[in-house]
Amino acid sequence: MGNARLPPGQQLAAPGKWPLVGERLPERSSDNWSVSVTGCVHTPRTYSLAELSRLPQADCAIDIHCVTRWSMLGARFSGVLLDRLIAEAQPTKEARYINWVADSPRRHATSMPLDEALALGTLVALTYEGAPLPSEHGGPVRCIVPRRYFYKSVKWLIGLELLAEDRLGYWEGTAGYHNHADPWREERFIASQISRQEAATILARRDISGRELLGLDAAQRELRGLQAQRAVLRNASFVEAQLAQACFDGANLSNARFVDACLRNASFVGADLEGADFTGADLRGARFDGASLFGASFVTAGVDGSRRESRFDADTHIAVAALEMLMPGQAEFVREQLALREKS
Ligand SMILES: Nc1nc2c(c(=O)[nH]1)N[C@H]1C(S)=C(S)[C@@H](COP(=O)(O)O)O[C@H]1N2
Numbered sequence: 001m002g003n004a005r006l007p008p009g010q011q012l013a014a015p016g017k018w019p020l021v022g023e024r025l026p027e028r029s030s031d032n033w034s035v036s037v038t039g040c041v042h043t044p045r046t047y048s049l050a051e052l053s054r055l056p057q058a059d060c061a062i063d064i065h066c067v068t069r070w071s072m073l074g075a076r077f078s079g080v081l082l083d084r085l086i087a088e089a090q091p092t093k094e095a096r097y098i099n100w101v102a103d104s105p106r107r108h109a110t111s112m113p114l115d116e117a118l119a120l121g122t123l124v125a126l127t128y129e130g131a132p133l134p135s136e137h138g139g140p141v142r143c144i145v146p147r148r149y150f151y152k153s154v155k156w157l158i159g160l161e162l163l164a165e166d167r168l169g170y171w172e173g174t175a176g177y178h179n180h181a182d183p184w185r186e187e188r189f190i191a192s193q194i195s196r197q198e199a200a201t202i203l204a205r206r207d208i209s210g211r212e213l214l215g216l217d218a219a220q221r222e223l224r225g226l227q228a229q230r231a232v233l234r235n236a237s238f239v240e241a242q243l244a245q246a247c248f249d250g251a252n253l254s255n256a257r258f259v260d261a262c263l264r265n266a267s268f269v270g271a272d273l274e275g276a277d278f279t280g281a282d283l284r285g286a287r288f289d290g291a292s293l294f295g296a297s298f299v300t301a302g303v304d305g306s307r308r309e310s311r312f313d314a315d316t317h318i319a320v321a322a323l324e325m326l327m328p329g330q331a332e333f334v335r336e337q338l339a340l341r342e343k344s
């Protein structure tokens, strides 16, 4: 019988056993521990442990799902809801991400969108099953992010930093762990159904030619010169990625997102780019010969009248015939860009 609370590919850990994963101990002792709230906030603050424990405490039962495939259901934690700390810090309007910083030799950290962390009921936890959180499991303070793989729950928490732009965490940046980490969608590594080893290899060799990696998450990655000929990358995210000189010839990139990516001299010859989003991307020198661009976008207009445009130059190759495939507003924008550069 399957357990409805168990996400795909997970198994229950032995009853009463909480596996230890990752770093074993914090850098310093738990005396004089403090947690600071900094970054895009009006009221930066540092809380001592005593101050944290005087704030209203929330009790939560949480299902833990580790990316290494064990789960532990109904673990009881108590502590301060992130909500409360954020309300006290008063985020500025730039604050869009939260970065959780650990006190550890490698300054272990992880990040997520702030609104998501709040919506998930994230806890700054001080106890486990009614007792102070053990040091090896992140005590005296760790974050507990429900409904994400457990690598989003940093042990030995010393800092909450609100950021305007996302910053990849330790595992996400070094080992190809997925930046969104939803266990119900099996977002384990940069693409579902690949191993940690494969993720690391892809990032190191920058070659995914011919591979099928649906929903690849390569946001913000440094992938200059990526070889992705004929790869199947539907719904991939390359938001803010560095992809100068990348080659996507013949690739299937329908609905892929290249928002704010650097695509200088990148090549999309014969690629399927239906519904792809190039808003804000640097397309100087990029080639789109023979690409299918139905429903692709290059500019967005905000409700406040602001516009985010992609950037073209005299070496950006888009066949005029391809403009027929675009929605009228998009076609007009691209036509303008092509006309402007004729004059310059
Ligand atoms: N500081 C720190 N936090 C961390 C890690 C780590 O290595 N260092 N590993 C993460 C991973 S991959 C997992 S699965 C959980 C493991 O928590 P546990 O050892 O208490 O089971 O902590 C997360 N938080």
Ligand SMILES: [Mo]
Pocket (backbone or CB within 6 Å): 021, 066, 067, 068, 150, 151
């Ligand atoms: Mo993990």
